[in-house]
Amino acid sequence: MINITVNGQHHEVDADPNMPLLWVIRDILGLTGTKYGCGAAQCGACTIHLNGEAVRSCVTKLNRAAGQRIVTIEGLSANNDHPLQLAWNELNVPQCGYCQSGQIMSGAILLRENSNPSDQDIDDAMSGNICRCGTYQRIRAAIHKAAAMQTEGAKL
């Protein structure tokens, strides 16, 4: 049994320690918001937060997460009201939507560390998340919007 905490909930997982964390999250815990894209850490669709870092769960083994804290897209906010989620909704960012949970999880790390990112900062943080629909311009706009919302929220 391997203990992990996912979105604040404790789980004891009976699985091979070498199983990709993505399989555990999707197939054992049933949290299917995190997507399988390439399986080679090349696309970013499987991005989750492991102890506050945007790791790629397709190449991260379960044993790396033992005793650690995981957050998936389902746990990013209590009511889908993270500034990025609100901005994503407002600007209709997704097209097919497959990569978007990974995009938002990566964007969340950027906004946590840089409350007012420039276009260059966004490029630096987001270039590892591929979108085959090419929604990059809307992703960029939504991150700027979320940053503004976050700053406004902090003032209230």
Added chain:
Amino acid sequence: MKKLIVIILLASVTGMVTLSFRPETVKTDKYLISPKDSVGSVKAFMSVYTVLKSARCMNCHPAGDSPLQGDDSHIHTMNVKRGADGKGLYSVRCSNCHQAENTAGLHMPPGNPKWGLPPANMRMVFQGRTPRQLALQLLDPKQNGGRTKAQLIEHMAHDDLVGWAWHPGDGRTLPPMSRPAFAAQVRLWIAKGGYAPSAKAK
């Protein structure tokens, strides 16, 4: 006669006290000290240089702020940047993809617990350095991470991340000589005087 005995006694006591306070010999050298030999030293460094310029070493010692990839040392995909600590930026941190060990399979992320570039304030660039420039850089504690010559040898011979170059995972070529042979050439380079090649050396 008595005076002589007292003097001898005093001398032996002083000698013993002095000897007892003699600092222990510091064992720093695990290599043979050879007499200085600039030709031999430079020859050894040129062997070291072939390893440092190989893709497995140079790809993480780039001239710019992006790591390199592959045997052709192309710029790392995904716009990966060094960051202040050499471990990446924001959601593009090295360990987000690179695990503590190589991920199995062709073109899968290689790994090591210390995966990363040198930090921004100590960039330790190999790419584009001539043999002379690289030798001088490696010997300068202000440019080599504050290492003494002994620490430099230790780093080259035993550091785990340096050692990854000889266990790089599927599809990656190895440096041009084995690690023990490389470490031996580093020791020889330093032992023979740590000379830098001439500016003409390539």
